Amino acid sequence: MSETIRISIDGKVVDATPGNSILHTRLEGDTPLTANIGCMGQGVCGSCRCLVRKAGERSAETRLACETTVEDGMQVSFIDYYLPNHVHHYRPHDLRDGWQALPQLQQTFPELAHCRHCSGCDRACPRHIPVQQGMALAASGQLEAAAALFDACIMCNLCTLACPENIRPNHVGLYLRRAQAIQNLRPGDLLRRLEQQARGELAINTRSDTPRSEA
Amino acid sequence: MNSAIPYAQALTNLTAHAQPPLRPAELSRSALLAQYHPDSDANASTLLQIGPSRGQACHPQLAALLQSNALIDGFDLAGAEQRSTDVLVIGGGGAGAAAALTAARSGAQVMLASKLRLGDSNTVMAEGGIQAALAASDSPQQHFDDAMRGGHQCANPQLLAQMASDAPGVIRWLIELGMHFDLEDPLSDGGKLRYKQAGGCSQRRILCYRDYTGLEMMRVLRETVELDPAISLLNRCPVVELLSHEDGSCAGAVLYDLEYQRFMVVSARQTILATGGCGRLHLQGFPTSNHYGATADGLVLAYRLGAGLRDMDAFQYHPTGVAWPQRLRGGLISEAARSGGALLVNGLGERFIEELAPRDVVSAAILRECAAGRGIERNGQLGVFLDTRALGPELAQRLPALQHLADKCGIDPSREPMLIYPTLHYQNGGVVIDGNGQTEVPGLLCAGEITGGIHGRNRLMGNALLDILAFGRRAGRQAARLAQAARHKSSLPPLRGGIEHVYRWQRQLALAGLDASVQAPLLYPGQARLALHRPTGTRAQEK
Known part of the structure; x- marks a missing residue:
């Protein structure tokens, strides 16, 4: 395991230790990283x-650098993060009326109907979410099933980058998940506690002397 | 390194018992902490020599940054881009997002600056959950009492009481934004929420979304901020200095725009620092579970401007960081694992502590086992076992993040134990605030891990996600209120400030004989420092 391999990161050839991730290899360089780095290996932030x-391969694949192990001769190119300018604005408040769910979705994401089934989003997803199926379900009005597919989405936006029709699938998925919670989640215990507090009950006595418990 | 039991031998010892016996406690909890907690180490504390909290204890590595020189000088402001706003929020984690959303909702014009991207933070990495006393048998009072006890009676009672009381409202706010929570039974009582047990708590009180509560929270918060027309977002703009008026109040901040490599001066009526903690300083040589950006930037700047600090010698070392394999060292295994029944076992196959004791106690116990030669050594890495076998086949479904981590370690957690060792997790202390997040410096507010006093000297599981939202919202609301009051007095844009406080600070450094060549904030961890670009011609001594 002590031999060194070489990979190319953004055009620069660097030495790498087998078993390490691309991200850790990049961190060992002599310039401070100011982008494309975040949770350092947990795989939840989507920035790397x-x-x-x-x-020896012709095609390049999208990956998270923190979760991809280096291999000799690998070529890596980090993808900048930017905010696309064709965002469709909505407020959480707009999602409250479940009866308007279908027209609301079409209005917010009109591109949804344009899917060409190219599977670019599926190939792009580092979490292996069946993104295209999710878009098809959403377009056909099966919102709950579509939302469920995006449960593990880390919002890395790779499917959004991949989509030639500007559908922004991960944002559709998040929109549907949010709508679900906003419309349906009304836990009884929470309602009762909020009502008790609104009546002025359950104020905290900050002087209550709790004995120090020593086990 | 201390002697330790080889991995293979420890595995045999582990499997020798159907139920590992609990080793009798030799020390009281307080003695355990005094002897084995990293905070108690002789070289883990020094006294601050200058600044508003001089004379107070502080970790030496952090003290070196707090008592350091600024990154910029007056002439850097000359050619900088000028902007102004009602409320400037610095920090793109949960606290910053909550503050920005609340300030915008209260009618303020908001700017949110983030060093990396909005959402790149410890918030997104939080796994366990968020505390809120919702059960009929539970109350905000019990939540308060547990946290007070867990923090060794050192918390500011007023702040802690506010946090515990705010909790139900925070959960409602999150649901209104579209966040999901795990349900025990989706069909009864409007969706019956699942409660999980946290260490040091008198009852089950943790709400969660699987074991990626922070990811679920942050993706909802980020989307809401990005779509809010009243918030302008500045990604990749680290704060390099705060601005001050002549009366010492905060006037905004100097940012460095990485994309255009130039300084940006933001004049703000109110400034909220939500820059998080300092895990990436690797205090006491520990690995860390923290995000790449956790370098204490806001703490350094707030202190330089005159905001007092507290408990800067109290840090949380999370008991269960990955110890093997080495490349994943420090990565976090959520307390949800122990909450679900995972056991801590030493090299002799014995349990040695109540798994759900407060985190500082559990960490100290693990360090004691390792110091006493009962630790386990695997390929040069030292730790103890986290025996996850009891979690059973449900593990992959209930704790997908743990399963994902175990996969990366090459371990099947339903059959083998994981090797763990404490990891630097949380900064218990920080900037002193009042109930609205205001610091001792007018015009400067703080929210989130940068603040001190809410948790005392040890934080319980699930109170960080609560703290950032409860106080993020309070700070946002208060900043908007104050900014509006200022706008009623004068409709002109906020006055431009300067860095007079930096010159005053430099005089104090010189008087105390401190090394003025150390510059902070660090901005990014590691050895390599980011060179701030100055256009040629604007600076006489350009190299």
């Missing part, structure tokens, strides 16, 4: 997205 081409 990159294109990876393995030695």
